[in-house]
Amino acid sequence: MNSPHISSVEALRRLYEPTRERSAKKELPELDRHCQQFIALSPLVVVSTHSALASSPGADASPRGGAPGFVKVWDAQTLLIPDAPGNNRLDTLENIASGQALGVAGQAEVGLLFLVPGVDETLRVHGLAVLSTAPAELKACEDERRVPKLVIRVTVQGAYLHCAKALMRSALWDTSRHIERSRLPSMGEMMRDQIAQYRGEAVVAETQAEMLARYRQTL
Known part of the structure; x- marks a missing residue:
């Protein structure tokens, strides 16, 4: 019995048309x-x-x-992403720190997706x-609120503009589609x-207004 799962690039490619020439050529080795x-x-x-930690393996994506422009272009092949106060889980930072131990020349692999409000194209x-x-590098990322404790320095290996279809389908920027x-x-x-469900513990719930007021103190 044939498996319904696709487990090879060859099988995957048979489902789709060949990559368009322009799409294949659009990836750049640096930031133009x-x-x-x-x-x-x-x-x-x-x-x-x-x-890269055995205790917490897996992928993660964090906004x-x-x-605008808080991510700094240091040069055509280097980006600086300032860290800002969060929940102190440090998922992204721990992943990078652990990945440095196993990565290329002490560096961890990362992927970035940039969005601009009102623009359906994205930058990968x-x-x-x-x-x-x-x-x-910390000084370069200083803003009116703070000097960051650290920055994520990314050495760019590839970059390309992603087509608008996903955001067009989602109508992300269409205010008439926004929910209350x-x-x-x-x-x-x-x-x-x-x-309560997964830990069996009782905690007091913040209201939305209380949470937003707390967030504003450390934006």
Whole structure:
């Protein structure tokens, strides 16, 4: 009996048309002026990493946000992503730190997806990352709130603009499609229910207003 699972590149490719020539040629080995402008306009990047720890193996994707251009283009092959206060799980940072031990020349593999509000195209970047506390790099990422404790320095190996189809299908920027926040419980309420179900522990749920007020103190 044939398996319904696809387990080879050859079998996968038989389902699809060949890659278009333009799509195959669009990946760049560095950040050209168009990529650099896209990053300068982007207030949000999703950072994809992979854990090398036996205790917590697996892939992770984490959003990082700031004022447009908060990710700094150091040069055509180097990006600096400042760290900002979060929940101190440090999933992304631990993945990079553990990956440095096993990666290429002490660096961990990362993937980046940059978004610009109102623009359906995205920018994909992949490369090798280290966690840096170099004074000049921290200073480059300083903003009106803080000097970061560290930056993720990414050596770019490839970059390309991703077509608009996914965001067009999702209508992400179409305000008429946005839902009222009240359609979902507050994050505190959802976490209360999840901790009770999976940990058997009772916690007090923050309201959405309480949570936002706490967030604003460390933005």
